[in-house]
Amino acid sequence: MDARMLYLHAITPVHTGTGQSVDVIDLPVAREETTGWPYIPASSVKGVFRDVCQPPKDDNDARKFWELAFGPETERASEGAGCLMFTDARIVCLPVRSLMGTFAWVTCPLVVTRLKRDCSHVGLPFPLDLNLTPARDRIAVTADSALKHNDRVILEDLDLTIDPNGAGAVSSLADQLAAAVFPGDAQWTSILKKRLAVVNDDTFGYLCETATQVTARVRIDENKKTVATGALWYEEAVPAETIFAGPVLCQPRNGASSTAMYDLLTKTTLIQVGGNASVGRGFVRVCMTGGAK
Template sequence: MQAKLIFLHALSPLHAGTGQGVGAIDLPIAREKGTEIPIVPGSSLKGVLRDACQALHGNGTCTRIFGPDTDNASAHAGAVILTDLRLVALPVRSLAGVFAWVSSPFLLQRLARDAQMAGLSDAPKEPSVANAQTVLVSSTSTIQVNNAEVVLEDVKLNAQTQADTWANWLAPKVFADEGWQASFKARFAIVHDDVMAYLLQVATDVTARIRLEDDTKTVAQGALWYEEALPAESILAGLVAAQPNGEAQPDEVFEKVSELAQHPLQVGGNATVGRGLCRLSLA
């Protein structure tokens, strides 16, 4: 089985949900049970890619790569395998530089493990953040206040210029444009895992949605709910793998997925209100 890294960059808020929630948020986003890290389920992305492939190439190519429909499921398996996409960098409000792309040692450690599985041996080592009051930034950082501190949401952190290795490795894999690569490096930050756990709870988009009665312009009975989304500019990553299935070879699978990644895609729910516009890149 061959594998490649696949990155997802959210161009608008992204709601990959889990149905009705039990807390204050009625429609929460999907998260890993043990870590609370936001994810986009592999099944969601596979469905999006399958629909895009069918629109571009028709049923024949779609069936060979993604497998037959439910009625013919026993004919053969699909040749493409998609893991869940896990968060790599969360956009968080910053006192300087508007926002920061924030990651943590644990998130990057898991990304490096995936990179190794994809045959990329140049992934940097897990960064070391001394304590919860420290943040690592790049040498071109624009998110520092007085070249000494970074303020993310309501968290004040002491900056150390030690994030260049990861920023330089990630930027060209997520962004093809040199301007966006420079912007990513300037806004990249690595915080302690404990700080990241806090930001994962407070830095997502939570929106109140209502449905109005047309004649009175008041909220319809029971038509007020809260839904959560990953903010625009979120970056996630996972693995896309290919296995021979008697119908398609790995090279063709990666070629077709790379082709589909050239077009913006809609992932998750609430497409008609602008949610889930994303772009993909393979590394």
């Protein structure tokens, strides 16, 4: 079985909803049951790529290969599954407002540990052992971080002291993430290195709950030009610049090439995921790394 690691970098806020209200938020984002962290469900990822990669209806050979990769149309679903198998795209870095440097790309040891495990499954080297567990009131950043305010970093309402021993590990992590998410882009590699931060797992969980984007939406009465009765709702989105990652696996058959199937996914570098496409939500960059196991 062949596998790759798929990275999704949000260009605009992303709303992959659950259809159920939570507390005061009418339309929350999907969250992992165990961690409470935002994620993009595998069904959303597959559905988008299936649609984007769909060939013209009169191109029979291309459509046969497309169905082999993604599975047949719904009315013929019993004929078999597609060769491509998608997994949930899980959060890698959450952008959080910072007093200095505008925003930080925040991650935590548990996120990095899971990412390393996923990379090992797709045959990707991930030599870094973070060996860094900041206390709840601490944060680790690179030596030339843009986030520093003296010996502290201010994220939202959190005043965190910089861990003096974490700069090297964060710099190494930034190098690996930049190679995957911003390959060959020196400018964005520098931006990531100066804004990457590692916090305690509990602190990361708190930020995943409080640092998402919540927007009040209304519908205007066409005649009165005022808010229609009952037409006010609150909608949550994962902010722009969030980075997700998840393995994609391929079990080719009928003589098909897994490389050709992965080429389908990389024909476009920008896709739209989740709801509210007409108001600019859900546009993400696509990067794929890895090779055969």
